[in-house]
Each structure stands twice: as structure tokens, then as C-alpha cells.
Amino acid sequence: MVDFQHQSVMPKQVVDLLVTKPEGLYVDATLGGGGDAEHLLSAYPALRLVGIDQDPYALSYASRRLQPYAARFTPLRGNFRNLEDLLLTIGVRAVDGVVFDLGVSSPQLDQRDRGFSYQHPDAPLDMRMDPDNPVTAFRLVNQKSEEEIRDAIQRWGEERWAARIASFIVRARTEEPIRTTGQLVEIIRAAIPAAKRRSGGHPARRTFQALRIWVNDELTALSEGLLAAWHVLNPGGRLVVISFHSLEDRIVKHQFREWSNQGMARVVTKHPLTPDDREQEENPRARSAKLRVVEKRLT
Ligand SMILES: C[S@@+](CC[C@H](N)C(=O)[O-])C[C@H]1O[C@@H](n2cnc3c(N)ncnc32)[C@H](O)[C@@H]1O
Known part of the structure; x- marks a missing residue:
């Protein structure tokens, strides 16, 4: 059993802003380590919760944690x-x-063999949250065309060196398949001019973000997930969304605004909530987090 050490982001705000009916039925659509789920279930003794995750390791860990x-x-x-x-x-x-x-x-980032992190140099290029997904980072990097790779890195990584990185990837794979995160990091490093490599964090950060989004089809899943959640939401009920980069946040903001413009919803957070200084210091993953809330109108 994998040990799941995940610190929930803005947990108190999630509980306070989500629950409008203490004895209601709620869904945690991203159960993960079960942190938010535990906060909800312990704060409200009559609340019922369904927890969804596409990662079986997360699901089994959280189920054990939530046994009480x-x-x-x-x-x-x-x-x-x-x-x-x-x-x-x-x-x-x-x-x-x-x-x-x-x-x-x-834990997904930390499990070396999941291949999510550029910090683990000899991990396989995988990046699947759902191990049954047939698409892996290995497949995309080694089989997609240079144009497709360039477009993905540009669009989902917002990487200005996308064209050079794609061309270096395609050149490298003619010699031998690119199998590990470390090989890919070296290719990216070589593609970004030395003088530019010093700014903007780790040189592979944006390309890895793009590949992860691509492998898991994250942005389409988010758009579809919001619509699905809206369909099952009772009037007066709320959606709470925490996003971690601008591509996600834009989708959430636009969808909430559209429902509001159509008179179907009230946007509870006029501006997104962000973690306070202490939380940002204690939990580096929280630094880019934005929390938005929308409420379905009663009529
Ligand atoms: C940031 S973690 C959630 C952590 C959780 N809130 C906690 O407090 O422990 C995100 C989780 O959502 C899952 N996930 C991401 N996208 C998903 C999707 N489209 N469908 C189902 N699960 C998804 C991931 O596998 C991961 O376990």
C-alpha cells in the first residue's frame, strides 16, 4: 500500500463554502488522499459523501482512511x-x-514510477492518473508528429521554446526511443538556449505540465466534469473548484460566468480565493491555487 501524504489546499474554505445543507449528499470529484473528504465527514455528522477518483491507489488509500x-x-x-x-x-x-x-x-508526483516529475531522472515516461488509460507520455513523445508535440507544448505548457523542444525531441527519437523522464529533461535543457534557461523555474516544468494535461486530457475532462456536476446539482447547491494554473482557472471562470449570465447561477466568489501567506509557506503546492464557488439559483 502506497503511503499517501497529501496536504489539502484551503480545507477550511472548502468545507465552509461547499456545505449549504448539513444533512445533504455531496460529491468529492477528486478524492485523492481523502483529506477534504475527511474534513467534510467529520465537520458534519449527518452529511453523506460520494468520493470519485480515477486513480485506484488514491481510492484504496482514501477508503481505508475514511473507514470510520x-x-x-x-x-x-x-x-x-x-x-x-x-x-x-x-x-x-x-x-x-x-x-x-x-x-x-x-503522492502521485512523488511515486517515482508514475513519471509525473522532472525531479526523478530515471522514471518511465508515463504520467497517467488512470493506469488503464492507453495513452502514456512515452507514446505521445515517441509517436506524435513534431507539429502535434509543438502545439501541445505551446498550448498546454505556454512554453515559448515549444518549437525548438519539439524539433529536438523528434531528432533525438530517431536515434532511440525516449524512455525516461531524465532523457526528456536533457533534451528540453539542450533545446532552450543557455542564457534563457536561468529564468522561469526548472526548464522542463512547462513541457511536463503540457504532457500531463495531454496524457490525461485534463482540460476537456474539466469542461465536461463541470457540466456533469451542474446537471446533478440541486437548486441552492454549490460547486467549489480549486485550480492550479491559468488554463484550468480560465475554464472555471468562463463557465461560472456563463451560468451567471444566463440567470441560472450566482457566483459566490467575485474574485478567486487564494491561500494565506502561512498556508503558502507551509504547502508549496498551494502557492498557485485559486478557489472559485458558484451556486445554482433556486428557480
Ligand atoms: C489534488 S488531488 C485531490 C486531493 C484531495 N482533495 C485531498 O484533500 O486529499 C487530485 C486527485 O484528483 C484525481 N483526478 C484528477 N483528475 C481527475 C478526473 N478527471 N477524474 C477523476 N479523478 C481525477 C487525481 O487522480 C488525484 O488523486
Whole structure:
């Protein structure tokens, strides 16, 4: 069993802003280590919760952690883009709130063989949150065209050296397949001119973000997940979303604004909430977090 050390981001705000009905039924669409789930279940003794994750390791860890609440907690494995169908498998058609805490968990980043991190040099190029996903980073890096790789790194990594990185990848793979995170980091390093490498954090950060988004189809899943959550949300219920980069936050902001413009919702957070200085210091992963909340109108 993998040890799952994940520190939830803005946990108090999630509980305070999500729950409008203490005895209601809620969904944690990104169960992860079960931190937010535990806060919710312990804060409200009559609240019931469904926890979804596409990662079976997270699901089994969280289920064990939430054993004391087993009578009020149901774990479901799957992608939150299929939230409506997943809930139907347990006979649920409507809920009082859904929380999304996006991205990967700290244990996913730390498990060397998952290949999410440029910090582990000899990990396989994998990056799948769902181990049954047929698409791996290895497959994309070694099989996609130079144009597709360039576009992905540009769009999802917002990397200005995307064209050079794509061309270096394609050249390197003609010699031998690119198998490890370390090989890819070296190719990226070589592609970015030395003088520019010193600014903007680790040179591989943006390319790794792009590949992770691509492998897991994260942005489409987010758009679909928000719509699915909206469909099952009871009037007066809320969606709480924590995002970690601007591409995610833009999708959330636009969707909330659209519902609000159509008169179907009230945006509770006019500006996104961010973690205070202490939380940012204690939990580096929290630094880029933005929390937004929307409430479905009663009529
Ligand atoms: C940041 S962690 C959540 C941490 C959790 N809130 C906690 O307090 O422990 C995000 C989790 O969401 C899962 N996840 C991300 N995208 C998903 C998707 N589209 N469908 C299902 N699970 C997803 C990941 O596998 C990961 O376990």
C-alpha cells in the first residue's frame, strides 16, 4: 500500500463554502488522499459523501482512511467527466454540492514510477492518473508528429521554446526511443538556449505540465466534469473548484460566468480565493491555487 501524504489546499474554505445543507449528499470529484473528504465527514455528522477518483491507489488509500465514516461514504472509481453516469451506478440523480480539487496529488508526483516529475531522472515516461488509460507520455513523445508535440507544448505548457523542444525531441527519437523522464529533461535543457534557461523555474516544468494535461486530457475532462456536476446539482447547491494554473482557472471562470449570465447561477466568489501567506509557506503546492464557488439559483 502506497503511503499517501497529501496536504489539502484551503480545507477550511472548502468545507465552509461547499456545505449549504448539513444533512445533504455531496460529491468529492477528486478524492485523492481523502483529506477534504475527511474534513467534510467529520465537520458534519449527518452529511453523506460520494468520493470519485480515477486513480485506484488514491481510492484504496482514501477508503481505508475514511473507514470510520464508511456508513456515510461511498467511493467510486472513474473519471469525473462521467460523473452523472458514475452516480447513476449507485442510484444517485441529484446532489447538494460538488468539490473539485484539480490536478495531481503529492503522492502521485512523488511515486517515482508514475513519471509525473522532472525531479526523478530515471522514471518511465508515463504520467497517467488512470493506469488503464492507453495513452502514456512515452507514446505521445515517441509517436506524435513534431507539429502535434509543438502545439501541445505551446498550448498546454505556454512554453515559448515549444518549437525548438519539439524539433529536438523528434531528432533525438530517431536515434532511440525516449524512455525516461531524465532523457526528456536533457533534451528540453539542450533545446532552450543557455542564457534563457536561468529564468522561469526548472526548464522542463512547462513541457511536463503540457504532457500531463495531454496524457490525461485534463482540460476537456474539466469542461465536461463541470457540466456533469451542474446537471446533478440541486437548486441552492454549490460547486467549489480549486485550480492550479491559468488554463484550468480560465475554464472555471468562463463557465461560472456563463451560468451567471444566463440567470441560472450566482457566483459566490467575485474574485478567486487564494491561500494565506502561512498556508503558502507551509504547502508549496498551494502557492498557485485559486478557489472559485458558484451556486445554482433556486428557480
Ligand atoms: C489534488 S488531488 C485531490 C486531493 C484531495 N482533495 C485531498 O484533500 O486529499 C487530485 C486527485 O484528483 C484525481 N483526478 C484528477 N483528475 C481527475 C478526473 N478527471 N477524474 C477523476 N479523478 C481525477 C487525481 O487522480 C488525484 O488523486
